[in-house]
Amino acid sequence: MIDKLSWVTIYPEIVLLVMACIIALVDLSDTSPRRTRTYILTLLTLAAVAVLTGLAAVGGKTSYGFGGMVVSDSMGNWLKCFASLALMVTLVYGRPYAADREMLRGGELFTISMLALLGMFVMIGGSNFLLIYLGLELLTLSSYALVALRRDNAVASEAAMKYFVLGAMASGFLLYGLSMMYGATGSLDLNEVFKAISTGKVNHQVLVFGLVFIVAGLAFKVGAAPFHMWVPDVYQGAPTAVTLLIGAAPELAAFGIIIRLLVDGLQPLAIDWQQMLAVLAIASLVVGNLAAIAQSNLKRMLAYSTIAQMGFMLLGLVAGSDQQGTQNAQAAYSASMFYVITYVLTTLASFGIILLLAREGFESEEITDLAGLNQRSPLYAGVMAIAMFSLAGLPPLVGFYAKLAVLQALIASGAAIYIGLAVFAVIMSLIGAFYYLRVVKVMYFDAPVTATTVSASFDVRTVLTINGALILILGVLPGGLMTLCYDAIAATLAH
Amino acid sequence: MGLLSLAIWVPIAFGAALLAFGRDEHAKGVRWVALVGAIVSFLVTVPLFMRFQNGTAAMQFVEKTSWISRFNVNYHLGIDGMSLWLVLLTSFITVVVVISAWEVITERVNQYMGAFLILSGFMIGVFSALDGILFYVFFEATLIPMYLIIGIWGGPNKIYAAFKFFLYTLLGSLLMLVALIFLYNKSGGSFDILSWHKLPLGSTAQTFLFFAFFAAFAVKVPMWPVHTWLPDVHVEAPTGGSAVLAAVMLKLGAYGFLRFSMPIAPDASHEWAWLMIALSLIAVIYVGLVALVQQDMKKLVAYSSVAHMGFVTLGFFIFNELGVSGGIVQMIAHGFVSGAMFLGIGVLYDRVHSRQIADYGGVVNTMPKFAAFALLFAMANCGLPGTAGFVGEWMVILGAVKANFWIGLGAATALIFGAAYTLWMYKRVYLGPVANDHVKELKDINAREFLMLSLLAIAVLWMGLYPKPFTDAMDASVVELLRHVAISKLPV
Numbered sequence: 001m002i003d004k005l006s007w008v009t010i011y012p013e014i015v016l017l018v019m020a021c022i023i024a025l026v027d028l029s030d031t032s033p034r035r036t037r038t039y040i041l042t043l044l045t046l047a048a049v050a051v052l053t054g055l056a057a058v059g060g061k062t063s064y065g066f067g068g069m070v071v072s073d074s075m076g077n078w079l080k081c082f083a084s085l086a087l088m089v090t091l092v093y094g095r096p097y098a099a100d101r102e103m104l105r106g107g108e109l110f111t112i113s114m115l116a117l118l119g120m121f122v123m124i125g126g127s128n129f130l131l132i133y134l135g136l137e138l139l140t141l142s143s144y145a146l147v148a149l150r151r152d153n154a155v156a157s158e159a160a161m162k163y164f165v166l167g168a169m170a171s172g173f174l175l176y177g178l179s180m181m182y183g184a185t186g187s188l189d190l191n192e193v194f195k196a197i198s199t200g201k202v203n204h205q206v207l208v209f210g211l212v213f214i215v216a217g218l219a220f221k222v223g224a225a226p227f228h229m230w231v232p233d234v235y236q237g238a239p240t241a242v243t244l245l246i247g248a249a250p251e252l253a254a255f256g257i258i259i260r261l262l263v264d265g266l267q268p269l270a271i272d273w274q275q276m277l278a279v280l281a282i283a284s285l286v287v288g289n290l291a292a293i294a295q296s297n298l299k300r301m302l303a304y305s306t307i308a309q310m311g312f313m314l315l316g317l318v319a320g321s322d323q324q325g326t327q328n329a330q331a332a333y334s335a336s337m338f339y340v341i342t343y344v345l346t347t348l349a350s351f352g353i354i355l356l357l358a359r360e361g362f363e364s365e366e367i368t369d370l371a372g373l374n375q376r377s378p379l380y381a382g383v384m385a386i387a388m389f390s391l392a393g394l395p396p397l398v399g400f401y402a403k404l405a406v407l408q409a410l411i412a413s414g415a416a417i418y419i420g421l422a423v424f425a426v427i428m429s430l431i432g433a434f435y436y437l438r439v440v441k442v443m444y445f446d447a448p449v450t451a452t453t454v455s456a457s458f459d460v461r462t463v464l465t466i467n468g469a470l471i472l473i474l475g476v477l478p479g480g481l482m483t484l485c486y487d488a489i490a491a492t493l494a495h
Numbered sequence: 496m497g498l499l500s501l502a503i504w505v506p507i508a509f510g511a512a513l514l515a516f517g518r519d520e521h522a523k524g525v526r527w528v529a530l531v532g533a534i535v536s537f538l539v540t541v542p543l544f545m546r547f548q549n550g551t552a553a554m555q556f557v558e559k560t561s562w563i564s565r566f567n568v569n570y571h572l573g574i575d576g577m578s579l580w581l582v583l584l585t586s587f588i589t590v591v592v593v594i595s596a597w598e599v600i601t602e603r604v605n606q607y608m609g610a611f612l613i614l615s616g617f618m619i620g621v622f623s624a625l626d627g628i629l630f631y632v633f634f635e636a637t638l639i640p641m642y643l644i645i646g647i648w649g650g651p652n653k654i655y656a657a658f659k660f661f662l663y664t665l666l667g668s669l670l671m672l673v674a675l676i677f678l679y680n681k682s683g684g685s686f687d688i689l690s691w692h693k694l695p696l697g698s699t700a701q702t703f704l705f706f707a708f709f710a711a712f713a714v715k716v717p718m719w720p721v722h723t724w725l726p727d728v729h730v731e732a733p734t735g736g737s738a739v740l741a742a743v744m745l746k747l748g749a750y751g752f753l754r755f756s757m758p759i760a761p762d763a764s765h766e767w768a769w770l771m772i773a774l775s776l777i778a779v780i781y782v783g784l785v786a787l788v789q790q791d792m793k794k795l796v797a798y799s800s801v802a803h804m805g806f807v808t809l810g811f812f813i814f815n816e817l818g819v820s821g822g823i824v825q826m827i828a829h830g831f832v833s834g835a836m837f838l839g840i841g842v843l844y845d846r847v848h849s850r851q852i853a854d855y856g857g858v859v860n861t862m863p864k865f866a867a868f869a870l871l872f873a874m875a876n877c878g879l880p881g882t883a884g885f886v887g888e889w890m891v892i893l894g895a896v897k898a899n900f901w902i903g904l905g906a907a908t909a910l911i912f913g914a915a916y917t918l919w920m921y922k923r924v925y926l927g928p929v930a931n932d933h934v935k936e937l938k939d940i941n942a943r944e945f946l947m948l949s950l951l952a953i954a955v956l957w958m959g960l961y962p963k964p965f966t967d968a969m970d971a972s973v974v975e976l977l978r979h980v981a982i983s984k985l986p987v
Contacts (some may be wrong), residue, residue: 374647378606382514389639394665395632401563404628404672408566411676419677426669433665437642437658445646445654479563486565 006065009072012052012080013121019045020114027107034099035107042110043088046117050084053077060491064127068189071127075337075488079124079256086249086344087117092463093352094241096456100359103149103239113245116142120253127264129178129188132257136174136221139253140167143246147238159237166220166230174217180210181266190265197268208272214261215276222254224280224314225287228307232291235303236365240358243299244351247306248344255340258317259492263333270320278318278421284311285428292435298354298367301435305391306347308432312406313339315425319409319418326493328412333493334485335405341481342390342402342474349387349467353380356456356464367439372448380454381443383468390471392436393429398474398481403429405482497558498543499572502582503620506536506589510612517605526597529608533593536615537586547579549967552975554625554689562629566679568686571626576969577753577823577976578622581746584830585622587954588742589615592735594947595838599734599845600648607648610640611735621747627675627686630754634711634747635668641736641744648733656724656731663724667714671751674707678759692758695984698766705763708756715748718771718808719778722801729797730850734841737793741800742834746826749807753823753976757811761980764812771812776905778805783912787919792843792850795920796836799876802909803829809906810891813898814980819973821890824965828875828883828958835872835951839865842944843924847933852923856930861937866925868940868948873921875955877914883958886965 007014023041030037057077064071091113098104119142122135144167148160182188184206185196196202216227223231235243262273288308295301313336320332357364357373357380364370374381390399403425410422456464474481496504509532517525548555554573562570574582592611600607617640620633638661646657679686682694696704714721725745729737757764764771779802786798803825810822842865843858844850859866875882878889888910896903929935940948958965 374603374606378514394639395635400632400635404676405566407673408676408679411673412680414680419673422673422676423670426673427666430662430666430669434658434662437661440642441646441654441657444643445657477562479561479565479568482563482565 006063009063009065009070010125012049012056013118013125015052016045016049016114016118016121020111020118023114024107024111027111030107033104034095035104035110038107038110039091039095042091042114045114046084046088046091050081050088053080053084057081057488060487062491062494068191069128069131070125072125073488074491075259076124076256076492078484078488079252080121082341082344083117083120083124083249083252086252086348087113087245089348089352089463089467090241090244090248092459093348093355094244096460097241097355097358098239101150101239103241109146109149109241112142112145116146116245117249120250120256123253124256124260126260127190129182129190129193129265132260133171133175133178135253136257137171139250140171143167143250146242146245147234149242150239153239155237156239159234162230162237163234170217170220170227173213173220177210177213177215177217180206180213184210190260193265194267197266207269211266211269211272212276214266215273215280218254218258218261219280222251222258222310222314223307224310225283225307228284228287231307232300232303235306236297236300240299240351240355240363240365244348244355247302247351248347251310251340251344251347255313255337259333262317264492274318274320277314281311281314281318282421282424284308284314285425289428289431292432295435296367297365298370298439299365301367302347302350305432305435308428309339309343309391312403312425312429313343315421316406316409318421319406319413328409330486330490330493331412332409334482334489335402335409337485337489338405338482339402341485342398345467345474346387346390346399346471349383349464349471350391352460352464352467353384353387356380356454356460367442368446369449370439370442371446373443373454375448376450376452377454379465383464384443385440386468386471388436388439390475392433394433396472396475398471398478400475401478401482497556497572498539499556499574499619499623500558501539502536502543502586503572503616503623505539505616506532506586506612506619507616509533509536510609510616513605513609513612517609519602519604522601522604525605525608526593529593529612530590532612533586533590533615536612537590540583540586540619543574543579544583547968549576550971552576552971557625562626566628566686567684568628569626570629571687572623572629573625574623576972578750579968580823580827580965581622581743581750582619584746584827585615585618585743587950588739588830588834591834591838591947591950592738594943595738595841596735597943599841603647607644607735610644611739614640614644614739618743618747622750625688627678627688627691629686630688631668631672631675634751635665637744637747638664641740644736645728645732648736649731651731652727653731656728659724660728663714663721667711670707671711674704677704677707688754692979694759695986696760698762698985701760701763701984702766705756705760705767708751708760712748712751712756713774715751716745716804716808717748717801718774718805719782719801720774722778722782725801726794726797729793729800729837730791734838734844737837738834738841741796741837742830745800745804746830749804749811749822749826752808752811753819758976758979760984762983762985764980765814768812768814771808772902775805775809775812776902778802779809779906779909780912783909783916786916787912789916790852792840792852792920792924793837795852795916796833796840799836799913799916800829800833802913803833806888806891806906806909809902810887810894813895813902814977815894815897816973816977817890817897818894819977820966820969821887821894823887823969823973824890824962825887827965828887828955831883831951831954831958832872832875835868835948835955836876838947838951839869839872842940846937852920854931855924855934857925857927857934858937859925860929861934862939864945865940865948868952869925870921871952871955873917875959876917878910881956881959883955885959886962
C-alpha cells in the first residue's frame, strides 16, 4: 500500500511543525514572565496531536507513505500519542520551575520541546535508515539546546557539553553501523534490508559488525550500561524541568527506534542482537541498581534507576526469541512496550514532585530535601510514594505488571538460561527496592526540615493527582493497556 | 458483589476514605469512622461462617471474573475450611487493633487507622485468592501498609526494622513470583491455583517450585534460621503493628505452605519433609530456649511466636490429619493469644514506656484486673488445657507421635519451655511486691482496654473449651489436601 506522496501518514508531524513555527511567532508578542499564552497554545497543540495520533492508532491500519520512507502503524501512533501526552505533562510540571529561573524569557522552551517531539515522531515513524537518523538527530540536537538553556549556570553548561560530546559519538556509532548495513544490503529501506538479510546471501560478518555499532549507538541513546556514563551527569546537571523532558517522552521514542531498527529491519539477525542486548541488560541492572544505592542526590539516583529500569526493559526484547514463533515475540516486545509506557508515567510523577518542591534558588535535589513531606503535604507524599513503590515493582501498582510481563516473557521461552536471567533480574530489583524505599522512608519517617506547606497551582495539582492516581488505577486494572500494547506490536510484526 | 469481595473491599474503602478525608483536627471522628469500618468489615465476614457448608472440600462463596485477559488472570475468590477461620481472625483482630489504638495514637490518626483497615482487606484477599497473581498482589501489597506502620509509629530503631522487614519478605516473595510464572507456563497459560494442584510435574520442577515457595513462606512464617527479622520488627513496631503481625501476617506464610507448596509439589514436599521437620523442631526447641533469656517482653513474645509457628509447620509436614488440622488450629489460636500478649504489653508500655521485664514487678497489686487477663493469656501461651493454646499443640504432638515417637517427644519439650518462659515472665512482671514508683502509680485498665482484652479472652476460652466448630469446618478440606499430597505427580 505504498503511494507516492501520502500526506495523511504524516498528518500529525505537519501539524506539529506548523504549530511550532506559529508558537515561536506568538511568543514574540507574549511578554508575560510565565508565558501564559504560549503555554496554553502549546498544550492545545499537543492535545490535538495526541488526539490525532490516538485516533490513527485506534484505527490500527498500517500504511506507508513517501515511497516507503514513513510508516504509520498502530504501535507508532500509540507511542506518538503517549509521547505527546508525556510532553504535555512535562510542560505543566515544568513551567513554574522554568518561570522561576527565567528560562521562559526567550520562549525557546516551548518551541524547542515541540521540535524535540517532532524528532521523536520522525524516529518512531521512520521506515528508512536515513529518516530514522534524521529524527534522532532532531531530537538530540533539541535536547542539547534544552540542557544548555540556562547559559549562566555552570553545572548545566557542563552537563550540556558532556551530553553533546557523548551524544555525538553515539550518533556517529549509529551512523557508521547503518552505513555498513547499507553497504551489505544495498538499501536504506527497512523492508528491503529485512528481505535482503532473510535471503541469507549477505555476508554475515559484515552484518554483525554493523549490528554491533547500531546496538552500541542505541545503547547510548537509551542509557544502557556500559554506555550509560552521560545519564547521571546530564540528569543531575540539567535544569530539572529539562531533565524530565529528556527523561520521559524520549524513552518512548527510543523504544520505537529499537523496534524499527532491530525488529522491523534486522529481525533475521535477532539471535545476534539479542545476545548483545542481554549483556547490556545485565550490565544495566547491576550498574544502575548498585550505583543508585550510593546516591544522595535525588536526580542522580533517579538517573541510575533509569539505567536499571531500561535494563529490565531490554530483557523483554531479549526474551522474544524467534525460534519460539511470533506469538512469543509479540508477547515479549509488547511487555517491553508496556514497560516503557508505565516507566514514563511513573517518571513523570516522581519528577513532578521534585519540580513542585523546587522553589526559587532551592533545587530540592537531595533526597533529604524530601524529609517529612508527609507532614507537610500528605497528598504529594502519597503520589511520590506510589511512584517509588511502582518503580520498585510492588503490586498493586502498575510497575509490578510491567515487571511481571517481562518476567513472563523470559520464562515462557522455557530455556534454563532465560529462567536464570529472570531470577537474576528479580534479585536485582530487590536491591533496587532498597533505594526506592529510602525515598519513602525520608518522606514518611523523618522529621520535616521546614514546616511550610507545599502549594501548587491548580493545573499542576490536578495533573499530579491524576498522574499518581493513574499509577494506582492501571495497577488495579492493567488489562486494557496490556492488550493495547500486545495488539499494537502484533500489527507491527504482521507486516 | 459477593461476600468475599465485600470482606476485602469494605475495609479498604473505609481505609482509603480515612486517608483521603481524615484530618488530625477531627481525630475523634476519624477514630469512630475507623471503628465503624472495622466492625462493619467484621460483620461482613460473619455470614461466611454462618453459611459455611461443613463436610465438603469444595471452595465456597466462589467469585470469578476475568481481570487481566491478556494473561488469563482472573479475579477468582473462594474459601474452604482452611481459610475460613483465617478470614474471620483477620477481621476480628482488626476491630481489636482499632480499639487498642484509641487514645494511644494521637498523631496522624487517619493514616494509622487507614493503614490497618487497608491491611486487613489485603490479608483477607490473600486468604481468599484462588488465582496466583491475585494472591501475589495481595501478599505483596500487605508490605506497604506494614512498612509504613512500623516506620511512622515505631520505636527508636524503627527505620532499621522497617527496612529489614520489607527487604527480607520481598526477597522471598519475588522468588515466588518466578515460581508462579513458571507454573503459568507449565500449565499452558493458567493462573488458577486449584488447577495447579492437578498439574503433573517432574521432580526437578517440583524441587525448584518447592524451594521458591519455601523462600517466600519460610521467611514470612518465619522459620528458623530466617526468623531474625521478626524480633527486631516486633520490638520496634507499635502495639497494633505487632499484634497484627503476629496474629495474622505470620499466617500468610503458613497458609502458603498449605495452598501452594504441599499440593503443587507433593513429591518434593515428601522428599524435603525431613528438612521442614528439622527446621521446625529447631524453632520449637532452640528458639524456645532463646526466648527464655530475653529481657525485653516484646522480644520474648516474638521468640515465643517463632517457636509456636514452628509447631504449625511441624504439623503440616508430618502429613497426617491430626498434624495438619492441629497446625491450622494452632495458627488461629496463636492469632488470638499472641495478639493478646502484644496488646497486653502495649497496655503496660503506654503507662510506663518500658518493655524491660526488669522495670516491672508486682503489677498485680496495682492492676488486678489487668493481671487477671494477663494470667489467662499467659496460660494460653503455655498451652494450658481449656485455652486455645492447648488444642492445636496437643493435636500436633499427637500427630507427631503417630508419625515418629522422637519427633513427638521433641515437639513436646516445647510445652515445657513455653511454660517456663511465659510463667517466669509473668512472675517477674506481675507477682511479688511492688518493685518501684512507676509500678506504684499504675492505674488499672479502663473500660476501653477492658473491652479489648475481653474480646480476646472470650475468643481464647471459646476456642479452648469448644474447638469443635473450628475442626469441623476444616476437616473435609484437610482430608482432601492430604489425599492430594499422597498422590505422586511425577510423570510415569
